[in-house]
Amino acid sequence: MTSSVCVPIEPVEPRIAILCGICFQIGCFKKCKNTEKSSFWHDFCGNNSKFAYTRTPMNHHIDISGDIDRLLDSGRINDALDLIDNAASSLGAIAEIRSATARLRESYRLMTHYALQGLPDPARPQLFAELCGSVRSLADDLHRRSRIADAPTLYFNTLRFQLSSRDLTVAALIGEYHRVNRRLQMAVLTEDAEKAGRELTVRAESLEKDIFNFIWTTSPLSVDDAVAIGNVMADPSLPRHFKLLCIGAVMMGELEYHDERRLRLLMDAYTVDDAEISVRALCSLLIVMSMRRDRPFSPSLSRRFDSLREDPRWRSDVRMAFMQFIRARDTERIGRKLTDEVIPEMMKLRPEIEKLGRKPLDPEAMEENPEWAELLDKSGISDKLKELQEIQEDGGDVMMVTFSKLKTFPFFNDISNWFLPFHSSHSSIAGSGDTSVRLLGEIMDAAPMFCDGDKFSIILSLSQVPASQREMMASQLKAHSAQMAAMSFGDLPQAGKDRERIAGRYVQDIYRFFRLFRRKGEFRDPFAVASSLNLVTLPQLSEVFDDADTLRLVGEFYFRHGHYADAFDLFDRLSFKMPPSAELFQKMGYCMQMTGNLAEAIRYYEQSELLNSQSEWTVKRLAFCHRQNGDWEKALSYYIRVASARPDDSALALNMGRCHMLCGRYEEALKFFYKVEFLAGESDRSSRPIVRCSLLSGDLERARRYSALILSRDPSASDFLAAGHLEVLSGSLDKAVERYASSIAARNFDRDDFMRDFNADRHLFSSFPAPDSLTLGLLLDEAFRRSSELGQSL
Known part of the structure; x- marks a missing residue:
């Protein structure tokens, strides 16, 4: 099964690019179109086959890291070593483990002996820390x-294959790659270059995969391996x-098993005078x-x-x-x-748009055609597209949904290819007999809007496009190659922006791997838990995020993107580094409100009000939180303060009426509901509380x-319920049954939901003669x- 998609190769209007991805999702594109603006769109297909992998649980695997950490934190080194020895025995006597624990025991015995003799040793804390690290490493090794032997994950499948080639090491493979x-560099001098x-390119790529796998699965790296890398x-x-591929392998290996040599390699790579290497190593x-x-x-x-933190780029790079x-x-x-808002609406509009145009949907033409634009405006899609455009301009990944469909090519079955930077010398491009593919590869190499994995997706998809279309696209795009080169050259002086772009694309590649790889369930996803990538909480980076400007910048970023718990943590730290601020307390209160902590929200709103009692927004928030907290009198007092400045606000009158009603002052409440009716006209907005x-x-x-x-209008389930109560209190029980049955039907026949609301209203019957x-x-x-009968009739 294949799908069709149009992707812009040259930089285009962001809204056009977003529309392109949406139209791919709903299958609107039928053919490529050469527009007057010379924007070129590539039709290509994605293999939609699915991969499934089920992990088989293994009950005899030894994981004692948690117990080891607890023992070490308590200073119980001997007990930790005993635990490792016992675990090794249950697995089967392992000579290397036993030998290692014996050496550690002797080192610890000597350290203890000298300490008990009262002999000074300034290096003792360092030796103790290194000893604890060695014990933890032993537990990992075990x-x-x-x-x-039998773990079914890709890591251990790959490791077992590597172990079958005992004469190979990381260092040996890198030597062979050299x-x-x-030879590849000298190939141009041969008769058949x-x-x-x-042939040599294919061999080099095979070695690259092998080296990635060996770096990934070798743990710990030997001294020779680390030196070679x-x-x-x-x-x-x-x-x-x-x-860059080696950096990805080092990271993936460290995510499997801790190895300080890997961390040192990444630290060293950060200092390299190459932006791509430096930024990827940092991330x-x-x-x-x-x-x-x-x-x-x-x-x-x-x-x-x-020493790394002394680098002048360190602080800005970490924040970036x-x-x-x-x-x-x-x-x-x-x-x-x-997927939930824009695409469904586009699918609804697709027949109308294509009917207006009498031709396949073209996203750029959608922007230019007034009739299509009017349809988008009326449906509300234009506003959503503008929001997505703003997200994209702010660095958000709006292409993930589109390109997730194009990660099922066999190319992406190899884990190494998810971390392989796109380069036009790759055999899938340079080795192609089609010059159009080579040209497109060179252009994609310079395209800044896609991450590396998405670029490979596009090139691989071209194999399913007819040759005639590839040649047409190549001839059209050739004229733009000079322009693309000029644009790339123009970006070179912006070193900071360049490093930010590299980081953004690399993080997108990593995110796609952990979310789209066919065996993603076998890997710990750094993006799965919000706190896992919260660098502010890392002790080693505390000084980077310790100044007020950085705390405010990151906090505002979290706040703007709806991560309210993280934003509050930053604002709370900021509150200790700057004078009291009404705006800061407002935002802290809002964070608490959005995370459901109303009591704390009220506390911070009150602090904000003390600093700025004229803020209507703060007073309204206080009224809302008190109302949500069930303190109707307090909420009413705040609504009255706002109403003094806005006496003709129907929303305020409605809220004040509700507070009076909940306080049992029904006649006073009715005055406000009638006021709403007078200000806004008769509607359900005022009629419902009047009925209640x-x-x-x-x-x-x-x-x-x-x-x-x-x-008589469009009643809800609650309206039928209230009407049923009215009939019960009036003595018309048969009519009450009818109203209650309608209420149940309006709830999709959810009887439990109906009974929850009915029981909440039982107090209505206590003041009247009731059944x-x-x-x-x-x-x-x-x-x-009767509600069942209604369901059967439907």
Whole structure:
């Protein structure tokens, strides 16, 4: 099964790009169109086959890391070593584990001996910290060994394959890659340069996958392995995409099992004088630090990290990367907005739009055609598209939904390809016999709007496009290559923006892997838990986020994107670093309100009011929170303050009437409801509370009059329920059954929901002659029966 999609290759109007992705979702595109603006759209297909993987639980795997941490935190080294020895015995005697625990026991015995002799040793704290780190590493090693034999995950499947080639190591494979790369550079001098280059490229790509897998699954890295990987970053003869691939492998290996050599490699890579390498290494380092926040740095690694923090770019880079993590958290919300709001509305409008145009839907033409634009405005889609455009301009990932359909090619079955930077020398592009594919690959290489995985998706999709269309697109796009190069050159001086763009695209690639990879359930997703990538809470980064300007910047970013719990944490820290601010307390109160903590929300709103008693917004928030908290009198006092400045506000009058009604002052409440009716005209907005207030005050005639008006329009389940109460209190039990049955039907025949509301209103019957409990039970049972009949008739 295939789908069709149009994707803009050159930079285009953001709303056009968003429309393009939406139209792909609803299958509107039929063919490519050369518009007057020379914007080119590629039709391509995505394989929609699904991959499923079920993890088989293994009961004999040894995971004692939690117990080890508790023992070490209590200083019980001997008990921790005993636990490791016992666990190793249950797995089967492992000589290396036993030997390692014996060495650690001896080191600990000597340390204890010298300490008890009262001998001074300034290095003792460092030795103790390193000893604890070694014990934790042993526990990790034991857990890993216990799973090697039969764990069904991709990691262990790959590891078992690597172990079958015992003569291979990371260092050996990198050495082989050096040799192949040199031969590839010399291939241009051979008689058949194209054939030799093609064969060597395939060999190099095969080695790249093997090296990724070995770096990923080798734990811990040996000294030779770490040196070889470090030399890769400093070697100018090796291609950049290979260096970046190695960074991804180092990160993925650290997410599996902790290894300080990996952290050191990422720290070293950050200092490399290459923006791509530096920024990717930083993002990878911050992710693994967040996910491994329970593993303290050893003293030596702490010193290396301290030197890293002296880099003048460090503070700004960390903040920039953090913003990309926050934006990535917003991707799911953006996707829901597209799939739940925009796309369904577009599907409804599709017949009308295509009828107006008498031709397949073109997103750019939709912007230019006044009739189509009017349809979009009336449906409300234009406003949603503008919001998505703003999200995109702010760095939000609006293309995730579109490109998620194009990650099922066999290319994406290999984990390494999710971390492979797009490059036009890849065999799928340079090795293609079609010059149009090569040209498109070169253009995609320079396209800044897509992350690497999405670029590969587009190129792979071209294989399903007819050759004639590929040639047409290549000839059209050739004229724009100079313009694209000029645009790229124009961006070079903006070093900060360039680093931000690199980080944004890399984080998008990582996010896509953890959300779209066919075996994603086997990996710990850094984006799954909001707090996992909250860098503010990392002790090692406290100074980066400790100044007022940074706390405000990040807090406002969280606040604007709806992450209210995280925003509050930042605002709370900020409140201790600046003079009291009414605006800050407003936002802290709003964060508490949005997270459901009304008592705290009221407290912060009150602090804001003390600093600025003239803020109508704050007073209204206080009224709302007190009303939600059930303090009607307090809420009313705040509504009265607002109403003094806005006496003709019907919404305020309605709220004041409700407060009076809930306080039992029915006649006073009715005055406000009548005021609403006078100011805004007769409608359900005023009629419903009048019916309720009349029932409570015993004025059944007035309740009947207004209830009839409501029932004559578009009554809700609550309206039928109130009408049923009215009939019960009037003694018309048969009519009451009819109203109750209608209320049940209006709730999609949810009897439990009906009974919850009915029981909440039982107090209405206490002040009037009402049926006894038996009669009322018979009445309700009959209502249930009649509602069933209504359902059958429907």
